[in-house]
Amino acid sequence: MKGEIGHRKFGFSGELGIGEILLSVLVGLLCRAEDFDEIEDLCAELLDWLRLYLPFKHGVAPSQTLRRTLARLDLQGLATAFGNWSAGLAGSIKGVLAIDGKTLPRIIWQLETGCGRPEGTG
DSSP states (O other), X not given: OTTOOOOBOOSSSSXXXXXXXXXXXXXXXXXXXXXXXXXXXXXXXXXXXXXXXXXXXXXXXXXXXXXXXXHHSOHXXXXXXXXXXXXXHTTTOOSOOOOOTXXXXXXXXXXXXXXXXXXXXX
């Protein structure tokens, strides 16, 4: 099907689904990670939370794997798949929720700890 992205082996510790890699990159970008090393570090810290959505049986992909995987992707296919996915959300979301890169880590921290805003955050 046009716009679908399947699973592949990426050559470390077994098999990671493309969904796990894309989720890692998406979360990293939303949290304003500046490079693949920061994405790997951030996702390692958030691994328990990420496992609420996907299994991550072999942990977080190393930064080199993230880099190689994104370089191999069919960008048009990815754009089509993302467009189809986001269009499918249109009917199920009421209102607008904007989350910037500072807010998302704070929300995750609040959910994990059950506390209010951590000190030193706006």
